Amino acid sequence: MPARHLELRHLVEHDCGSCHGMTLAGGLGPPLTPSALEGKPLEYIEAMILRGRPGSAMPAWDAMLSEDDARWIARYLKAGTRK
Amino acid sequence: MNGTARHRILRGCRALALAASMLGAPALACTDAPRGTGDLGLIVERAAGRLQLVETTGLTALGAIDGLGDLSHASLVYSRDARYAFVFGRDGGLTKVDLLCRRIEARVLQAGNSIGGAISQDGRLVAVANYAPGGVKVFSSDTLELLADIPAEYEPGKRAKVVGLEDATDGRFVFSLFEAGEIWVADVREPRAPRITRLRNIGAQPYDALVTPDGRWYIAGLFGEDGLALLDLWEPEKGVRRILDGYGRGQEPLPVYKMPHLEGWAIAGRHAWLPAIGRHEVLVVDADTWQEVARIPVAGQPVFVMARPDGRQVWVNFALPHNDVVQVIDTHTRALVETLHPGKAVLHLEFTPRGEAVWISARDDDKVVVYDTATLAPRATLPADKPSGIFFTSRAGRIGL
Structure with a gap:
């Protein structure tokens, strides 16, 4: 796995995990498991990551993540490689 | 501790160790020499599901407790x-160690x-704040028997995530309902029949709360608006007051990558x-007038x-991307006196x-760094696996911790 993807995986688990749970089963933020994301297109998830969700606690991550990063995370979440 | 009590504890521990060894399990690491617990603490190793037991006199790790x-x-x-x-584990586990x-x-x-919990003023009850299903459960601290289940049902069929669960004086727990914008005061003097007082319209999305060290004030932070909700626990019937209302009004807020x-x-x-x-x-x-x-x-x-603890310094850690920094403020002059770099992903600090010292966890460097608060120099580094919270036993005697 490329170094950047390892970093992103770490970010998802520990930093996204501070609201969505380390196992992504949810916390103050909603669960991000494959079943919870079923029916949500990759573009929707990418946009949510980059632009955030106004009115909620979800910030825009575009200052820290590129579009490529967001696309990789969206695929990673949908695939549910973390059990 | 008197001699008889000590012998009872030692005997109890040894008997358990013996029983465990007869079952083929490794002998339990029970303390052989009697010791106090006043300088002990636990470090949470978040990914491993393990606690490290540490002592703050010699700055050493004494052992680990697994399976949490x-x-x-x-x-x-x-x-x-x-x-x-x-x-209190994220997965709903409540473990007595x-x-x-x-x-x-x-x-x-x-x-x-x-999301967390509290212990009652008399030490008999432990309460847990739950996101799913939203509510509070109250347990016997002795046996972890469930005594009361308080669903955070704010409208028929709608349950809120519970945040900011705190112990208060006179047999009460206080907590906030994230989606509902409410604060509930639970009188648990009869633990199996808690009496709930609901305070409504306290503000949008309370995300965490605290009780002041004197036990008088419950303050909930609001994510959905600028300001905090203040409840006087001496006079809860007077309701909730808004403080620091609109402290950021007119400015575009910066992104919050981690909740305070x-x-x-x-x-x-x-x-x-x-x-x-x-x-x-x-x-x-100002904690008298609640004015900024x-x-x-x-x-x-x-x-x-x-x-x-003496109030002379305030130490601050930060959300991403500034989470490798800790800053120290002198409360006397209100000047920023030092910027420290303890390690990557600083998650918590505990005095x-x-x-005389503060322990700081650096998750991504797998270590805990101990600083001398007088010289601001590091005194020791302890290895730890993805450390997060650090909790010293001095919390045992404090309201709201």
Whole structure:
């Protein structure tokens, strides 16, 4: 796995995990498991990551993540490689 | 501890160790020489589901306690004798841990998703705040038997996530309902029949709360608006008051990559020091009038703003991407006196009981760094596996911790 993807995986688990749970089963933020994301297109998830969700606690991550990063995370979440 | 009690504890631990060894399990690491617990503490190793037992006199790790489930965002409280810890796991696990015998005394999976808890003033009850299903459960601290289940049902069929669960005086727990914008006061003097007082319309999205060290004020931070909700626990019937209303009005808030934590909030002298939300500032508030008196610009979005026990210094850590920094503020001059780099992903800091040292966890560097608070120089580094919360037993005697 490329170094950047390892970093992103770490970010998802520990930093996204501070609201969505380390196992992504949810916390103050909603669960991000494959079943919870079923029916949500990759573009929707990418946009949510980059632009955030106004009115909620979800910030825009575009200052820290590129579009490529967001696309990789969206695929990673949908695939549910973390059990 | 008198001799008889000590012998009873030692005998109890040895008997358990013997029983375990007869079952082929490794002998339990029970303390052989009698010792107090006043300088002990636990470090949460969040990914491994493990606790490290440490002591703050010689700055050493004494051992580990395994098998606590998902400890991401775990917190804990101590029994009034400071021998047992009650650990609240993200996965709904409530675990009672014996520090002296270094073993799990009891464990229940009491919900699907939890955020923290509190121990009652008399030490008999442990309450857990749950996200899913939203509510509070109250347990016997002795046996972890469930005594009361308080669903956070704010409208028929609608349950809120519970945040900011705190112990208060006179047999009460206080907590906030995230989606409902309410504060509930539960009188648990009859634990099986709690009496609930609901305070409505306290503000949008309370995300965390604290009780001041004197036990008088419950303060909930609001994510959905600028300001905090203040409840006088001496006169709860007078309702909730808004403080610091609109402290960021007219400015575009900065992104918050990690929610600030209010518990352990800094009360130093007559001032309270607290994290702003969406701005890189620490707010200073007069705790008599609840008016803002100053703002200190800091390195990033503050997460924990913690006062040294004597109130002379405030130490601050930050959300991503400034989470490798800790800043120290002199409360006397309100000047930023030092910017430290303890390691990558600083998650928590905890002062020793009288504050000569502070322990800081650096998750991504797998270490805990101990600083001397007089010289601001590092004194020791302890290895730890993805450390998050650090909790010393001096919390046992404090309201709201």
